[in-house]
Amino acid sequence: MLILLTFLSLTSSEPLSLLSPSDLQITLNSLSNPYLSQAVGSNCGASNVYKISGVDANPWPPTPGMSGTLTMTGVFVQGTFVQEIVLGTCYNSMVWNYDPVDINQSYPTGDEVIFKMAVVFPNEAGSYLTNIQITAGVHICCWQFSYTIS
Ligand SMILES: *[C@@H]1O[C@H](CO)[C@@H](O)[C@H](O)[C@H]1NC(C)=O
Numbered sequence: 001m002l003i004l005l006t007f008l009s010l011t012s013s014e015p016l017s018l019l020s021p022s023d024l025q026i027t028l029n030s031l032s033n034p035y036l037s038q039a040v041g042s043n044c045g046a047s048n049v050y051k052i053s054g055v056d057a058n059p060w061p062p063t064p065g066m067s068g069t070l071t072m073t074g075v076f077v078q079g080t081f082v083q084e085i086v087l088g089t090c091y092n093s094m095v096w097n098y099d100p101v102d103i104n105q106s107y108p109t110g111d112e113v114i115f116k117m118a119v120v121f122p123n124e125a126g127s128y129l130t131n132i133q134i135t136a137g138v139h140i141c142c143w144q145f146s147y148t149i150s
Contacts, residue, residue: 083104
């Protein structure tokens with residue numbers, strides 16, 4: 001099975017916002033530091049195109065203001081052209097903030113694809129709800145997890 005790893009470098013002063021699309025890379029058969037991370041969250045959307053098996057967050061719980069990684073693993077049970085990956089964050093149950101990064105790539109049926117995102121966790125104390133979605137015309141998947149910064 002072909003494994004693709006997409007690395008998105010994300011950093012900013014804003015909670016979990018994505019950096020520029022130019023930092024997108026694809027590597028074959030590599031998964032760095034699978035330890036020190038923890039499977040978090042649950043499915044919150046469709047799974048008939050990209051079926052997510054899980055998301056690992058590292059470090060967990062998040063260290064305030066420090067960088068970390070989110071690694072989403074899944075299989076394209078139906079091949080499609082992926083437009084973007086979107087990281088959504090909701091702070092203290094208020095408004096959602098969405099941060100998209102272009103992917104613009106086709107994935108064939110049966111490919112296991114790992115999306116690895118470098119993030120900077122927020123500094124501000126409070127409760128956070130984060131979701132990861134992929135768009136191919138519509139949102140084809142959703143994975144959501146929550147955490148607290150104190
Ligand atoms: C992705 O495709 C869209 C629509 O064609 C285009 O506007 C955008 O610049 C592309 N992004 C990248 C990073 O290639």
